Amino acid sequence: xxxxxxxxNIAILxxxxxxxxxxxxxxxxxxxxxxxxxxxxxxPDSGEEFDNINNLSNVFREDVVVESLPSEEILKNAPExxxxxFLVRNHN
Amino acid sequence: MSEIxxxxxxxxxxxxxxxxxxxxxxxxxxxxxxxxxxxxxxxxDEALAQAEKVDAKLNKGEEIGLLEGVPMTLKDNLSTKGIExxxxxxxxxxxxxIYNATVWDKLEKxxxxxxxxxxxxxxxxxSSCETSYFGGATNPFNTKHCSGGSSGGVASAVGANIAPYxxxxxxxxxxxxxxxxxxxxxxxxTYGAVSRYGLIAYASSLDQIGPITKTVEDxxxxxxxxxxxxxxxxxxxxxxxxxxxxxxxxxxxxxxVGIAREYLEGIxxxxxxxxxxxxxxxxxLGAEVVYFDMPALxxxxxxxxxxxxxxxxxxxxxxxxxxYGFKAEHYNGTHDMMCRTRSEGFGAEVKRRILLGTYVxxxxxxxxxxxxxxxxxxxxxxxxxEAFKKCDFIxxxxxxxxxxxxxxxxSDPIETYLTDICTVPVNIAGLPAVSVPCGFNDKxxxxxxxLIGNKFSEATILNAANAFEKAAPExxxxxxxxxKL
Numbered sequence: 197x198x199x200x201x202x203x204x205n206i207a208i209l210x211x212x213x214x215x216x217x218x219x220x221x222x223x224x225x226x227x228x229x230x231x232x233x234x235x236x237x238x239x240p241d242s243g244e245e246f247d248n249i250n251n252l253s254n255v256f257r258e259d260v261v262v263e264s265l266p267s268e269e270i271l272k273n274a275p276e277x278x279x280x281x282f283l284v285r286n287h288n
Numbered sequence: 289m290s291e292i293x294x295x296x297x298x299x300x301x302x303x304x305x306x307x308x309x310x311x312x313x314x315x316x317x318x319x320x321x322x323x324x325x326x327x328x329x330x331x332x333d334e335a336l337a338q339a340e341k342v343d344a345k346l347n348k349g350e351e352i353g354l355l356e357g358v359p360m361t362l363k364d365n366l367s368t369k370g371i372e373x374x375x376x377x378x379x380x381x382x383x384x385x386i387y388n389a390t391v392w393d394k395l396e397k398x399x400x401x402x403x404x405x406x407x408x409x410x411x412x413x414x415s416s417c418e419t420s421y422f423g424g425a426t427n428p429f430n431t432k433h434c435s436g437g438s439s440g441g442v443a444s445a446v447g448a449n450i451a452p453y454x455x456x457x458x459x460x461x462x463x464x465x466x467x468x469x470x471x472x473x474x475x476x477x478t479y480g481a482v483s484r485y486g487l488i489a490y491a492s493s494l495d496q497i498g499p500i501t502k503t504v505e506d507x508x509x510x511x512x513x514x515x516x517x518x519x520x521x522x523x524x525x526x527x528x529x530x531x532x533x534x535x536x537x538x539x540x541x542x543x544x545v546g547i548a549r550e551y552l553e554g555i556x557x558x559x560x561x562x563x564x565x566x567x568x569x570x571x572x573l574g575a576e577v578v579y580f581d582m583p584a585l586x587x588x589x590x591x592x593x594x595x596x597x598x599x600x601x602x603x604x605x606x607x608x609x610x611x612y613g614f615k616a617e618h619y620n621g622t623h624d625m626m627c628r629t630r631s632e633g634f635g636a637e638v639k640r641r642i643l644l645g646t647y648v649x650x651x652x653x654x655x656x657x658x659x660x661x662x663x664x665x666x667x668x669x670x671x672x673x674e675a676f677k678k679c680d681f682i683x684x685x686x687x688x689x690x691x692x693x694x695x696x697x698x699s700d701p702i703e704t705y706l707t708d709i710c711t712v713p714v715n716i717a718g719l720p721a722v723s724v725p726c727g728f729n730d731k732x733x734x735x736x737x738x739l740i741g742n743k744f745s746e747a748t749i750l751n752a753a754n755a756f757e758k759a760a761p762e763x764x765x766x767x768x769x770x771x772k773l
Contacts, residue, residue, distance in 0.1 A: 203643065210601065210646045211608075211623070212639055213631040222643070228702055229644055233594055236660050239587045239667075246666030248523075249479045249493065249718035250743065255522045269386045273612035282610050288619055 198227040290505035291452045294773060295358045299346065306342040306357040310335050310401055313359045316770045317403065317450045324769070326425045326435070326444035326451075328364055329372055330404035335359065338401045355513055356399030361446075361454040363439050364405040365412055366497070367486035368392055375488050376420035377410045379633030380613040389486025390521070391455055391497050391514045398513055403451055407441030410635045411604065412462055412490045414438050415704050416697035419637040424694060428470060428767040429733055433691040436466030442500045443470040449770025453501040453510055457487055459494045460592055461686075461711025464723035467500050468686035468736025471725045471765060473753070474500045475507040478744045479718030480525045482511075483518035491599035494592075494715040503764070504754040507722060508536045511746060528744040535747050540755045541574030543748075546679030548582040551710060555688045562727030562735040563685050569759050570683070575752075578679050584671035585713055587664050592712035593705060594648050594661035600638075601645025607633065640701065665716050672717045676742040681749050683739060685710050686723040690733040710738070720746045724753045725763040734765075 203223045207214045214222055267280055276283035298304050304312075314332050321327050342357035362368065365375045367385035374380040388396065396402075409419040417440025418424035425435040428448035435444040439456025446454055447470030456463040458476035467474025475498045482497045489495060499510035508531075515527035545567065552560055567577055609615035609629030616628035634642070648657035675682060687707055697704045714721045720741045727735040741749040757764065 198647075202647070206643050206646045206650065209650065210639075210642050211605075211626045211630055212634070212642065213627050222640075225640065225701060226643060226647070229593070229640075229705075230647070232702055232705070233590045233644075233648070233657060235590045236587050236594070236664055237656070239660075239664055241660060241663055242667055244663060244666055246662045246669070249669070250523070250525065252480075252523060257519065265386055270611075272386065273383055275609060275613075275615035284610055284622055284625075286621055288617070288625070 198223055198230050289503070290509065291502040292354060292358050292506050292509050295452060296354050298773065299342070299357050300352065302346070306339040306346070306401065307336060309357070310339040310359055312771050313403055313450060320448060320450055320769045323431050324426050324428065324444050324448055324450070325423055326406055326441045326448065327361070327404045328374070328376060328407050328422045328441065331371055331402055334371070335401050335403050338399070342399055342401070353398055354509060355395065357401060359401045359403050359452055360395070361403050361406045361442060361451040362392060363408050363442050363454065363456045365408060365457060365488040366392055366455060367488065368402070368405065371405065373405065373488070374421070375411050376408050376422055377634065377638065378421050378614055379607050379630070383613045385486070387486065390483035390518045392486065394514055394516065406445055406454060409438035409440070410638050411488070411600070412438040412457060412459055413600070413637050413641050414697070415461070415465060415707050416692065417441065417466070418694065418698050419635055421635065426694065427691045428769050430731070432693055433733065434469070434694050434697065436469030436691055438462040439500060440466045443467050443472060443474070446470070446500050446502060447472050448767055449772070453499060453506055455497055455514070456500050457495055457497050458715065459490050460596060460708050460715050463498050463500055464686050464711050464721060464736070464738055465708070467723045469691035469734065471734030472500060472502055473504055473507045473722065473724055474498065475511055475722045475746070475750070476714060476720060477511060477515060477746060478720040480523050481515045481527055481720065481744060481746065483516070483521040483524040485518055485520040489603040491596040492603065493599060494596060504722070504724065504750055504757045505533070505536060508532045508750045508754070511750070527746070529747060532747040532750045536750050536754045538751050540752050543575045543752060544679040545570050545575050545577045546675055546682040547577060547579050548585065548675065548682055548684065549579065550582050550585040551684035554709070555685050558729040559685050559688060559690070559735050563683065563737045566726045566737050566756060566760070567683060569756055573755055573759055580675065580678055582671050582675060584668045588668060588713040588716055589705065589709050591661045591664045591668065592708070592716055593644070594657050595665065595716070597641045597645035598649050598658050599645070601642045601649065604638070604642055637701070668713060669717045672719060681739045681741045681745070681752055683737060686736040686738045687711070690729050690735060714740055719743060720749060722749050722753045724756060726760070727763055
C-alpha cells in the first residue's frame with residue numbers, strides 16, 4: 197500500500213517537489229503501478245542471483261594517461277561558472 | 289531495394305548532386321514537418337556543408353562509400369558535438385555536447401549527411417512520443433495517430449521520406465514499436481553489439497542504439513557500419529562474425545522459426561492474423577515452424593518496469609542544475625535549487641518513473657521488488673537460452689495493436705505500459721530483434737512483427753527478415769509525404 201507519506205518521502209529522496217494538489221493523484225497512480233509490479237511476487241523464484249547479460253567481467257586497460265576533455269569546454273554548458281569551476285550559489 | 293543503395297547509385301551516376309539531394313530533403317522537411325513534428329532541430333547548414341564535401345569528391349572522380357552523402361537523422365538523445373541535444377526535455381534545453389556519441393562519430397567519418405535531430409518521448413520514457421517537451425510526432429499513415437515511441441521522430445521521418453534512415457535507441461521497444469507503427473524496419477541489436485557511448489542514459493543495462501530504415505537491407509548496412517568494439521563503453525563487444533550484409537540475401541530453407549504461444553495471447557485479432565500469415569510465408573519459403581511455451585514471459589513487463597525505473601532514478605540523478613542544462617531561477621539553498629530545477633525541468637512521466645525507481649530501491653522494498661526482479665531477469669534469460677535450442681529465431685508480434693490515436697497514451701499510464709508486453713523481453717535478455725512490416729488493419733494502419741534472435745545473431749534475423757520482405761513486398765507501402773526519388 198502506497199501512502200501519501202510514502203510519496204512525500206520518496207519525493208525528498210528523489211529531490212523532487214510534489215505540490216499538495218498533485219499528491220492524491222500521484223499516490224493513486226503510484227499505488228496502481230506498485231500493484232502491477234506486485235505480480236512478480238507470484239513468480240517462482242529460483243533464488244539464483246542474476247549478475248549481467250553477457251557474463252561480462254571487469255575490463256582492464258594499461259594504466260596510461262590519455263587526453264581529457266578541456267575544462268573550459270566542459271564549463272561551457274554550466275548555467276554558472278567562476279574561476280574555472282562550476283558555481284553553486286546558496287541563494288538566488 | 290535498399291534506399292541507401294538507391295541514393296548511392298544516384299550520386300555516383302551523377303543523376304543528382306549531393307547538395308541537390310540534401311536540399312530536396314531540407315525543403316520536404318520544411319513543408320511536411322509542421323504536421324509530422326518529427327524533427328525538433330534541423331541542422332541545414334551542417335548538412336549542406338557536408339554535402340558540398342561529398343560533391344567535391346565526386347567531381348574529382350573519387351570513389352565514395354555506401355553511406356557517404358546519404359542523408360539521415362539522429363534521435364535527440366544521441367550526443368552531437370556542438371549541436372543541441374535535449375532528450376526532448378526542458379531540463380536539457382540549450383545543452384550542446386562537447387563530444388560525439390561513438391555511433392555518430394562513425395557515421396560522420398563515413399560521410400553521412402545529418403539533416404537534424406528527431407523527436408522522442410522525454411528521456412525515452414514513453415510509448416507514443418507524446419511525453420516530449422516539444423509535443424509528439426505524428427504517424428505518416430494518419431496524422432491523427434501517434435508515431436509510437438520513444439524513437440517516434442525517427443520513425444515518423446523515415447516513414448514519411450523526410451529522412452532515408454536514422455538511428456534510435458531501444459530500452460523496452462523504443463526502436464521496434466515506432467517502426468511497427470510507421471510501417472518500416474527497426475533493429476534493436478544485441479546488448480553490447482553497438483557502443484552506447486554518448487547515448488544519454490535511461491536504463492543502462494537495457495539501452496541499445498540501432499537503425500530505423502525503409503528496408504531490411506538498409507538496416508543491415510547501417511548495423512554493419514555502427515557495430516564495432518569501443519573502449520569507451522565497457523559493455524561493448526562489437527559485432528561478432530562477418531558483416532550481416534554478406535548473408536542478408538541467403539536462402540532460408542530449413543531455418544527453424546519458433547513461436548512461443550505466450551506472445552500470441554491478448555493480441556488484437558488483426559495483428560494476430562497478420563503474424564500468422566507471415567508464418568505461412570515462412571513455411572512457403574521452406575522454413576520449419578516449431579511451437580513451444582515460455583511461461584517466464586508472463587512476468588516480463590513488471591520485471592522490466594522495476595529494473596528500468598530503478599536504473600533511471602539513478603541515471604537521472606545527474607540533472608542537478610549545476611553542470612549543464614536548465615537551472616531554476618529562484619531558490620533558497622542548494623537542496624531547494626536541485627529540487628526546483630528537477631521539478632520544473634522534468635515532465636510528469638519522467639517524475640513518475642524516478643519516484644517508482646526510488647521506491648523500489650529504497651530500504652524495505654529493495655528485496656521485494658528490485659532484487660526479485662533481477663532474479664526473474666535471470667529466469668527470463670534462461671527461458672530464451674532454452675528456446676534457442678529449438679529454433680533459429682522467434683517470430684512474434686511487435687505490438688499487440690496498431691498505432692493509437694494522439695492523446696490516448698497520456699491518459700492512462702498503466703494501459704500504455706501494457707502495450708510494451710511483446711517488446712520488453714528482448715531487452716531484459718539482451719537479445720537482438722528486428723521489427724518488419726507484415727500487414728495493415730482495416731483502417732490502413734501498419735502492423736509489424738518482430739524476429740527475435742539469440743545473442744549476436746543479427747545476421748540470422750536480418751537474413752530471415754529480408755527473405756520475408758522479398759516474399760511479401762506488399763507490406764512495405766509508401767506514404768504521401770516527403771522526397772520521391
